[in-house]
Amino acid sequence: MSEVQPSFRIKRKAALSPAEYVEGILSGNRTVLSRAITLVESQRAEHQAIAEEVVSACIRHSGKSIRIGITGVPGVGKSTFIEAFGLSLIEAGRRVAVLAIDPTSQKSKGSILGDKTRMEKLATHEHAFIRPSPSSGSLGGIAPKTREAMLLCEAAGYNAILVETVGVGQSEIAVHSMTDFFLLLMLAGAGDELQGIKRGIMEMADLIAINKADGANRDKARLAQQEYQHALHFFPPHPNGWRPRTLTCSALTGEGIVEIREVIFEFEKKMSKNGWIERQRTEQASYWLRQALEHELLSRFYASEQVKAKLPELDAAVRKGEISPLRAAKALLKLLPQ
């Protein structure tokens, strides 16, 4: 036992106080930033307590960035695109943090950003920070953590935040609700249905980029771009005055990447000037308060011993039609301490 104790003690000593985390983050220390995000993602109450303190202290140093949501179905080229686009942002003098929300990663063992081989240059660049999606829990559990990780990255000096997600529905709404600009990556000739892209997701897009516009695919991509541009005319105008754009690009050759960057910079300039980014972020903060409340209430409900004991019985009664679902729900809610 005495042999393991010294290393244990060293490890314990390395545990940082909230103030040390904050200091490390504000000085741009990536290791400390990484460890702080691990605390944010942790399920353990003592970790969450420290994380809350750290995030609260960092919040007033956050916000000085453009927050970009990126989505598209698996295979559209998101990882390849983020590598090229991230490097192009760095070329323009930005510091880039890449985060992800992938509620499916539990099943597919962290597919999204898990495999960094397509982002090798970006991953090792001193001005980039890449963090895969938290791999456990539901979207309701993951998304708020990614949002807090984003605030910590901003406090650490990253001024372009990319939040990636897969094109599978709800997770887009979460990403859209924490970013300023929403970029939808598409392929030519795959058909909207095939790409699983719902009208609602297209409606959220500030820019649709048709990727893989290279080689024999170039003309098809241009055609698709025109079609999408046409389709976008039928959507209601955005209240901020921005007209969604369409572009083609090749994440592989780098063609069109700078144009995408410049469209986003134009958006950032206009929407900072007219105050939209700030107003939108205020609305988003309020939205996340409500999300957090719902998530917290639900977690407490299902964690309650009384609920756990009574739920199967009432569930069975509801299934048999002996009691209405609403009545059963009210009976269960009464079991919670008021």
Ligand code: GDP
């Ligand atoms: P993700 O699943 O959306 O992250 O897509 P990946 O970045 O993993 O890319 C899927 C495949 O498409 C890989 O084989 C890439 O090399 C390829 N790919 C990505 N972007 C392009 C592109 O612009 N042109 C071509 N020709 N292939 C690409």
